[in-house]
Amino acid sequence: MKSDHSLPLRRTLLRLAAGLGAATAVRLVAADPVGSPPRPAPKAAGAAGSRPAALRTGPLAYKLRPMTGHTPPRYRPAAPPVRTRPFEKLTDIGHAMVLTFDDGPDPLYTPHILDTLREHDVRAMFFLCGEMANDNRDLVRRIADEGHTVGNHSWTHPLVTKLSRAGITDELGRTSDVIEKITGAAPLWYRAPYGAWNRNSFEIGAALGMEPMAWTVDTLDWTVPGTDSIVRRVTQGAGPGVVVLSHDAGGNRSQSVAALGRYLPELLADGYRLTVPHRR
Known part of the structure; x- marks a missing residue:
């Protein structure tokens, strides 16, 4: 993956200034096939600007692992609407769940x-790493064009709690900038790498116009536990408002792909709506 320090810092600083102190309301709606954007067919391998999966036959070498069980400390917010905890479960959405995928996109x-x-x-939520998004722009466009929510997962997937405020601003700001450049819209949600949050990350994320999203059910797919284990964790943890954490990059994710093909029909058969959050 490549680092690109040429992304404009000015847009990040302007967004920070504009976002500070702005009140944010959150509402959730079910994915509406009728109102969703048209879904173009995936581009053929070799199309201009695309990166064919055939160029790589194995997963990326690095491993991105969330810190399971980590919860943020309670802080007094510096200024509204800075939160002291991320959303872990979504209420008042009826018999609905949210599927999320981290660390991609991976071709x-x-x-x-x-x-x-x-x-x-x-529809689902994809929390993208800026490096991966920058290297796989056609895939980012496909995610957005097919009606999924694109979220910010930092540029290089660092442990945010070890970064300075300037470092967090760079990681989140550059990622928001590249997502906006590719899709035409800056992300409204972000997720801290490893699920490690602190006051600085909450404040800077809010200043960039984003809400923090954690999860309810961790599939632990990054441990490559077997497809059956991933399916079992999702189906046993299913419930109204549940947010499921999976990964589409950062290692061998073939089990995650196979598991989705099994548990998704089960959730639908059990009457769950799979939705994405929208902000008003």
Whole structure:
């Protein structure tokens, strides 16, 4: 993956200034197939600007692992609407759940996840690393064009709690900038790498116009526990308002792809709506 320090800092600083102190209201709606954007067919391998999966036959070498069980400390917010905890479960959405995928997009695994979601007419959230987004722009466009929510997962997936405020601003700001450049809209949600949050990350994320999103059910797919184990964790943890954490990059995610193809039809058969959050 590449670092690109040429992304404009001015837009990040302007967004920080504009976002400070702005009140934010959050509402959740079910994915509406009728009102969703048109879904173009995936580009053929070799199309201009695309990166064919055939160029790589194995997963990326690095491993991105969330810190399971980590919860943020309670802080007094510096200024509204800075939160002291991320959203972990979403209330008042009825018999609905949210599927989320971290660390991508990956040209080997993300297209298969998108294919499964499209087959079942379901929308999900993708929390993208800026480096990966910058290197796979056509895939980012496909995620957005097919109606999924694009979130910010930092540029290089660092441990945010070890960074200075300037470092956090750079990681989140550069990622928001590249997502906005690719999709035409800056992300409204972000997730801290490893699920490690602190006051600085909450404040800077809010200043950039984003809400923090954690999870309710961790599939632990990054441990490569087996497809059956991933399916079992999702189906046993299912419930109204549950947010499911999975990964589409950062290692071998073939089990995550296979598991989605099994648990998604089960959730739908059990009457769950798979929705994404929208902000007003």
